[in-house]
Amino acid sequence: MLRFKITKGLLISLLTFLLILGTISFIFAAEKEIVVLSINDFHGALVPAGKNVGAVKLADALKTEKA
Known part of the structure; x- marks a missing residue:
């Protein structure tokens, strides 16, 4: 009991x-x-087209935020 x-x-x-x-x-x-930072699905678009922002703009936004 003492040990406990x-x-x-x-x-x-x-x-x-x-x-x-x-x-x-x-x-x-x-x-x-x-x-x-949050993004919605950009549907694999590399360049902006219609409602799709495009990966290039997303990459630029990330670079701007990091700077």
């Missing part, structure tokens, strides 16, 4: 330590800006 209490105590201590460590690292983490 020691194991339980060590487990609780370890989990508490990990929780504190995670909280500290979260506090000191630098903020980052995330840009989410």
Whole structure:
């Protein structure tokens, strides 16, 4: 029974330590800006045609956003 209490105590201590460590690292983490880009199916069009934007325009938009 004593061994179970020691194991339980060590487990609780370890989990508490990990929780504190995670909280500290979260506090000191630098903020980052995330840009989410979404596209709809461009139907395999390489050049713009009608409603299809085309892969060329999508690639240009990605290059512009990265810059």
